[in-house]
């Protein structure tokens with residue numbers, strides 16, 4: 001029987017410094033057969049092991065259409081993530097996954113799409129934005145709003161530059177605290193909502209970011225009249241096993257690791273406070 005807890009060896013092909021505390025790791029599985037058959041969906045996550053240190057969950061940050069090499073973007077905040085930041089290209093991580101459910105993609109074709117991301121919340125949304133942009137003509141209006149603490153705290157700066165030049169999407173970014181080079185809007189990400197025009201009856205909103213940001217975003221979307229099942233978010237909870245066995249991530253009768261991490265607001269609001 002396949003051991004759910006046994007990580008597979010993955011080689012670090014590339015490490016990109018995104019900000020002072022965040023790096024993107026590009027990985028592939030060392031086992032060629034596994035690497036060939038590997039696939040994942042936008043919104044799913046992996047459990048990454050630094051051997052001798054521990055394991056932690058991270059959302060896929062790259063396009064699922066190229067699963068033979070995939071990215072995770074990691075902010076260093078504790079033991080595992082700091083140990084990951086100390087690794088070099090050519091080193092190994094242990095990887096279990098793909099885990100969890102995924103963003104609805106086929107279900108939202110023909111709809112207008114609104115992304116609202118804060119800080120390190122952009123990586124999981126990027127893994128949905130990219131396959132959607134590959135099929136740009138299947139969606140209506142396409143808006144991406146991104147907020148970060150400072151210009152330097154924005155991840156994927158070259159990609160943001162590319163998005164800002166595209167004429168078939170509306171990409172707006174803001175920072176809480178500008179520096180001398182910043183010429184864009186200043187303020188929290190929800191202030192960007194005043195700058196866009198939406199048909200709320202044909203728009204699906206995807207949001208990911210710090211819990212406090214998500215709370216305000218959902219409050220604003222509901223205030224605009226969005227239906228509860230047109231607001232899609234991810235929930236991050238402390239996780240251990242990632243496969244529905246240990247109960248660490250339970251909220252009420254839901255295990256965030258297998259029933260989530262992707263939920264509509266209609267589903268989230270039924271969960272008990274924790």
Ligand SMILES: Cc1cc2nc3c(=O)[nH]c(=O)nc-3n(C[C@H](O)[C@H](O)[C@H](O)COP(=O)(O)OP(=O)(O)OC[C@H]3O[C@@H](n4cnc5c(N)ncnc54)[C@H](O)[C@@H]3O)c2cc1C
Nearest residue numbers: 056057058059073074075077078079080081236237238261
């Ligand atoms: C489904 C899922 C997807 C995630 N995706 C990403 C991602 O793409 N990129 C990324 O950088 N991080 C992501 N995280 C968060 C990441 O898993 C944690 O930062 C990591 O577990 C921290 O491990 P550590 O050993 O370095 O820190 P620890 O020593 O475990 O913790 C350091 C500090 O962070 C707090 N903390 C740890 N985990 C969480 C959490 N899940 N929520 C709130 N506070 C926490 C602790 O209370 C402590 O104060 C995700 C979490 C989940 C559940």
Ligand code: FES
Nearest residue numbers: 240242246247257
């Ligand atoms: S993390 Fe173990 S049940 Fe979800």
